[in-house]
Amino acid sequence: MVKVMINELLCKGCGLCVRACPKGVLALSKTKLNAKGYHPAEPVNPEACIGCASCARTCPDVAIRIERE
Amino acid sequence: MSVVFEKTQLLTDKPFHYCPGCNHGIIHRLVAESIDELVKEGKLEAGNVIGVAPVGCSVFAYDYFNCDMFEAAHGRAPAVATGIKRAKPNTLVFTYQGDGEKIVTIFVNNAIYGMTGGQMAPTTLVGQKTTTSPYGRKEEWCGAPIKMSEMLAEVPGAYFIQRCAVNNTPNIIKTKAAIKKAMQYQLEGKGFCMIEVLSTCPTNWGLNPVEAMKWLEENMIPYYPLGVKKDKGADAK
Ligand code: SF4
Ligand code: SF4
Ligand code: SF4
Numbered sequence: 001m002v003k004v005m006i007n008e009l010l011c012k013g014c015g016l017c018v019r020a021c022p023k024g025v026l027a028l029s030k031t032k033l034n035a036k037g038y039h040p041a042e043p044v045n046p047e048a049c050i051g052c053a054s055c056a057r058t059c060p061d062v063a064i065r066i067e068r069e
Numbered sequence: 070m071s072v073v074f075e076k077t078q079l080l081t082d083k084p085f086h087y088c089p090g091c092n093h094g095i096i097h098r099l100v101a102e103s104i105d106e107l108v109k110e111g112k113l114e115a116g117n118v119i120g121v122a123p124v125g126c127s128v129f130a131y132d133y134f135n136c137d138m139f140e141a142a143h144g145r146a147p148a149v150a151t152g153i154k155r156a157k158p159n160t161l162v163f164t165y166q167g168d169g170e171k172i173v174t175i176f177v178n179n180a181i182y183g184m185t186g187g188q189m190a191p192t193t194l195v196g197q198k199t200t201t202s203p204y205g206r207k208e209e210w211c212g213a214p215i216k217m218s219e220m221l222a223e224v225p226g227a228y229f230i231q232r233c234a235v236n237n238t239p240n241i242i243k244t245k246a247a248i249k250k251a252m253q254y255q256l257e258g259k260g261f262c263m264i265e266v267l268s269t270c271p272t273n274w275g276l277n278p279v280e281a282m283k284w285l286e287e288n289m290i291p292y293y294p295l296g297v298k299k300d301k302g303a304d305a306k
Contacts (some may be wrong), residue, residue: 013089051073053238056074067071069070
């Protein structure tokens with residue numbers, strides 16, 4: 001199992017991780033707003049994640065951490 | 070549990086002040102990870118590195134890198150860096166700057182002056198609209214955009230010059246390899262190395278971060294071709 005953890009406080013809702021993910025795992029939240037006023041990215045399809053780290057490599061705010069269990 | 074990806078220790082915990090989607094953050098991370106790996110591989114003594122920050126949006130870079138940093142006057146980062154290198158020849162010295170000697174320069178090309186409000190830069194593309202070229206840059210008036218990497222590759226003291234982009238995962242990985250190679254060349258006492266990284270400025274381009282990446286792919290990469298422009302290390306082999 002791969003776990004994608006997005007630090008919502010750091011996320012600026014830029015959407016680059018959503019674009020970079022080859023498996024459609026991520027989306028910007030439609031309901032949540034963070035303290036900075038952005039819609040943070042969240043895993044909407046977590047079981048499809050293959051742990052390739054494309055999302056983390058493209059995140060300009062280094063907000064993503066990935067673990068494998 | 071194993072960690073697949075985590076933030077490098079060579080970046081501080083301070084959140085970046087950059088606009089959403091600005092590529093500066095990606096490039097900062099690649100520089101920091103390269104230093105971190107060189108230390109872990111035993112090629113660089115921990116702490117034996119000094120960075121020189123520029124004036125521009127990345128002026129606060131000294132807050133983000135977990136190593137000694139120096140803030141240079143506008144446009145003078147390489148001049149300061151050459152001084153540091155002369156005084157401390159065994160230290161890894163890099164500059165992080167916008168638009169010689171045995172140092173490494175990370176040149177971030179986003180085709181605009183971001184910090185000051187989006188004016189035309191020497192790297193602004195023909196036809197590109199900025200606050201000082203509201204009808205688009207005209208070649209007859211302003212000349213053609215400068216291709217920094219090709220120009221500096223002609224300088225005899227230049228050892229390694231490569232142009233990169235961080236628009237997708239393969240290119241992000243290539244950019245990091247180039248930055249690390251440049252740092253390694255410096256540690257081996259070779260000449261001046263520059264890695265030009267094409268970068269977005271969503272705010273002043275008036276595009277959202279994803280559109281800005283596409284604009285970079287469709288407009289900047291064709292004019293500023295990616296690749297190695299000079300590598301005396303490879304030529305010698
Ligand atoms: S690790 Fe790869 S598959 Fe998983 S969310 Fe990130 S980009 Fe998508
Ligand atoms: S790339 Fe980073 S900052 Fe941008 S939406 Fe994804 S997690 Fe948030
Ligand atoms: S103004 Fe442009 S270059 Fe400066 S932080 Fe914002 S997006 Fe980045």
